[in-house]
Amino acid sequence: MTTDTPARLLQLLSLLQTPREWPGGELADRLGVSRRTVRRDIDRLRELGYPVQATMGADGGYRLVAGKAMPPLVLDDEEAVAIAVGLRAGAGHAVEGVDEASVRALAKLEQVLPARLRHRVSTLQAATTPLTSGDGASIAPETLTLMASTVAGRERLRFAYRDKEGGETRRLTEPHRLVSTGRRWYLVAYDLDREDWRTFRVDRVREPFATGVRFAPRELPEGGAAEYLRRSIGQRQDRYEFEVRFAAPVETVSARLPEWLGAPEADGEGGCVLRGAGGDQPEWLAVRLAMVGFEFTVRSPAELAACARKLGDRLSRAGGAAG
Structure with a gap:
């Protein structure tokens, strides 16, 4: 019998988070308490914001349903390890769709993992070879989670940085936001020594260190972090203008x-046109446009159109003859 009320509530919550309906008698037996105590504990969970639904009758019981807000979850050891490994794998390889929110989630989870579970996560990831796409460099998940923590906590971050020529400098920054482009992670931060905003490729960062010094957030010159990164990359790379028409409505294309x-x-005419400036290799842009999943036509430049044709021919050969 669990006599400690907080411990019993956590045990009850863990049971309810299993996707099934629990008869009151079975819950009482599991917890070693009376059905009346179970009803009181259910009421306490509801007061804490957990949407517990009750059904009446001989076959009635309790189940946790979706509510208006996300309540805290109770995970067992295996579930916590599985989630941490999955988030680490995605974050470390800049998989598109695994953005800063998932890195923040990983930072929160690893902060509260017991040492024995952190060791299991590290051991499992070290023994796993992920299959990833793209040519983005791998990043230690610890680097991303540390950066995410300093962004969320508005804490100054110090690190060594290697530029594209191989030169290394020490940087003291006020981190503003992590941005993923699908292949790479970037840190948008205010560089205190240079007294200006800068973008840093995270795979070129070494020895990141959270200083513990808090700072008041600054406002970016124009737009958000993603727009600032786009302009910053454009200033450092040879750019080319492109125009592509998709044979699909603008709403559906925008979502992809x-x-x-x-x-x-x-x-x-039922379609939409995308105009922009590319800094990546045209081959990569052709692949990324194909991944949107809709028919498209490259209007310019000719180099991008040629890359799209070569990609189509290659995929056709890979698929073999029809029938």
């Missing part, structure tokens, strides 16, 4: 396009 590619505009 990464923010860094820009926003398409309706063309009045």
Whole structure:
């Protein structure tokens, strides 16, 4: 019998988070208490914001249902390890769709994991070889989670940084936001020594250190972090203008396009047109456009159109002859 009320509530919550309906008698037996105590504990959970639904009758019971807000979850050891490993794998390889929110979730989870579970997570990941796409460099998940923590806590971050020529400098920054482009992670931060905003490729960061010094957030010159990163990358790379028409409505295409590619505009004929400036290799842009999942036509430049044709021919050969 669990006599400690907080411990009993956690045990009850863990049972209810299993996707099934629990008869009151079975819950009472599991907890070693009376049905009346179970009803009181259910009321306590509801007061804490957990939406517990009760059904009447001989076959009635309790189940946890979706509510208006996300309540705290109770995870067992295996569930916590599985979630941490999954988030680490995605974060470390900048998988598109696994953005800063997932890195923040990983930072929160690893902060509260017991040492024995952190060891299990590290051991399992070290023994696992992920299959990833793209040519983005791998990143230690610990680096991302540390950066996410300093962003959330508005804490100054110090690190060593290697530029594209191989030169290394020490940086003291006020981290503003982590941004994923699908292949790489970038940190948008205010560089205190240079007294200006900078973007840093996270795979070039070494020895990140949270200083513990808090700072008041600054406002970016224009737009959000993603827009600032787009402009920053454009200033450092050879850019080319492109125009692509998708044979699909603008709403559906927008939902599949990464923010860094820009926003398409309706063309009045049931499709939409995407105009922008590319800094990546045209081959990669052709692949990324194909991943949107709709028919498209490259209007310019000719180099991108040629890359799209080669990609189509290669995929056709890979698929073999029809029938």
